[in-house]
Amino acid sequence: MMKNSKTSKVIKFTLDQILSSKWYYILYIICFSIVGFIFNYNRIMGAIFGAEALANEMAIDAKDAVSVIQMLFLIVLYFVILLYGTSIANSVVEEKSGRIIETLLCYVKPSQLLVGKVTGYLISVIIQAGVVGGFMVFMSKMCGSESDTLAMAASQVDIKYYFLFVGSLILGFLMYATVYAAFASFADNSQDSTQLVLPLTMVMMLAYLIGLVILRGTSGAWSLYVPYLPLLSSILLPMTAQMDTISWGMVAIDLIIEAVEMVALVAIGSKLYRRGIVSYGEKPFFGWMHKKNSSSNRNYKQYRVEANS
Template sequence: MTPRRTVWLVARRELRTRLRARSFLVGTAVSIAVLVVFILMESTVFGGERVTRVGLSGQAAAIAEPLTEEARARGLEVRVSTVRDPAAGESQITDGDLDALVTGTPAALHVVVDESLDENLRRALNTLVQREVLRAQLASVEDLDPDQVLATVADSTVDVRSLRAPDPTHDERLAMALVIVALLYLSLLLYGTMVAQGVVEEKSSRVVEILLATVRPWELLAGKVVGLGLVGLAQLTVVGGVGTVLAVVTGVLTIPGAALGTLLWGLLWYLLGYLFYATVFAAAGSLVSRQEETQSVLLPITSVLVLAFVLGFGLLTRAPNASATAVLSVLPPFAPILLPGRMALGVATGWQVMVAVVLMVGAVGGLTWLAGRIYAGAVLRTGPRLPLRDALRKS
């Protein structure tokens, strides 16, 4: 019998057991329901409050206080900072570390933004400019023509320059990004944990001894990882597919091409991320002999996933372009969650994706080897939780 057939037999058992289980159907249904609710609530979810970061350069620094007040009156939280070099400020905007850069005199403000200026911020700035212009008119002219003054004031608005063409689909892309981030996070966490629980189940029920008298440890591990991975892939495909179709049909998404691309990239990153995390989950699971100990031994791994998820949500909404975000999204533990989100936003460059994939494949190779060793060394040793050092020693 070939190793491939052995791995397939083990994988097939996992597939049958899981697909037959009611929890799979319920889980899929619940995921779809949550996604539907999310799609329906999409507009309100993203209208949420956040701080707008405004950099003030040169004489514009004088408007720091009035701008904050005007903006607050319009329900906009603004944090101002002073920028010495306007060029540096522009690159901060490109990186996503600033939302707007204001230069010029208070009566003739120039604003640089990445794509488009927030309407409330625009009104706040216009008010400031007009107030300044009005003050100048009132001070300088002796015989006042009220109509002319009003006209001059009305014409005085802030001058806006965008670094990039505004993207009308930005909100949709952000929604897709957040959905794919959430889906990947949940899938990786759920199926990674399942791998660990499966390993512990075989260990605690001692069935592993008759299995390992027949199959090699790596065949058993590979079969389990492949089987559960396929179940997860099926679930993600169904949930993602239904979600995409629904969003396009209801008109929430007007960019079906990008949505499909996001889904496909999401599936690819699920596979890479799953291989990365599942082997680690399996190795961790093999260290304990009782289901009760599983949670604690998995905590370091789930923490990394939670961190990636939280970072993903925060960084994708605030600073998808920041250099820190770019670096994090390329690194293996975070890439499977962050990068598909940035790709959905359309901000990941080709070489970033390439570097991320290469790093990921390398990491998967290394981890599979290491985790396979830990698993083979630990899976037959029952009793108290095994120190990692002992597991790595040959049994």
């Protein structure tokens, strides 16, 4: 019960940090703008290029509309994971550089701190997804699904695809959030953090670019296998699925694969975080993780002794 109470306090503290951050509301603006674009495509394009252009060269058929919807989903996945991942990395660095972590570790274990932090961010993701989903329903009632080409395409998307999208968003967030926190835990300042999380940002950028290639339909046989790679799966698997003909079996297979990868990465990330959060001037080498006499192990034991005294 005490462990749960400590973790819940970390969750509450994390949620308070998120709700006071500007980027959280910027993400709302991005999502609302995308939803508004979907349900007002004809009006927006007509106002910019004119009704005649909209009826001719700017016209979009049903197949292209589905591709546009998938591309917008890709953008949402990319920005949500990137902004939340960067935020959790900055939070870890602030706690460590300000020596706040030393006080926290006198009351909670690193695993509890990481679980509470990631859970707090996950709750905010779910809340945000619910608000944006409600806004989509509101827009569909106000504008009507038959009033716009993209709105019609969105209304014809199989509910199973939305299930895959939300599942990939949650699992992908858990993967990236844990790894971002683990890498950032080795940083002594914001400059170190930027260098350490740069590989993760590059992986996300690679996934985004591969997703665009897949959506263009110009990819080869490699596109059948690359989306299943760790850290790429949560972004790319929804892009390879057929929005209108996807089966529950395919949804289950994709989410199970993502879940297995998530569990493996969370296990590795948790171990890295436990070592990194109490180390200073050391870098995350996997062989070093098992050293019993590293400075991080000595620091951690010292904090636990102080906590029990």
